[in-house]
Amino acid sequence: MEMDIGENWDKLSPSTQQWLIDNPGSTILPRTMAAMICKEIGKPADRDLHGGSQLSQEDRDFILDKARSASSAGPELRFFSPASTPRT
Numbered sequence: 001m002e003m004d005i006g007e008n009w010d011k012l013s014p015s016t017q018q019w020l021i022d023n024p025g026s027t028i029l030p031r032t033m034a035a036m037i038c039k040e041i042g043k044p045a046d047r048d049l050h051g052g053s054q055l056s057q058e059d060r061d062f063i064l065d066k067a068r069s070a071s072s073a074g075p076e077l078r079f080f081s082p083a084s085t086p087r088t
Helices: 005-011 014-022 031-041 057-070
Strands: none
Touching: 005 031, 005 057, 014 031, 014 057
């Protein structure tokens, strides 16, 4: 099952939204973020062997648009780093 980030954006906590905006290049959500999003939107998602979830192209485009609109200084975008994944 896909995440449908755009349709569920308002259900996500501000910290989850910020993580997605800060990591717009992620194609696979780390297991911690995938678990948080599934909990917040109230539905399961497909997971890989490591517990991560693949984002659809629609979700990636939506997140990239949000990141671009949140960036008042220009298109400086950061990409996922395992060190930036919050632990739960």
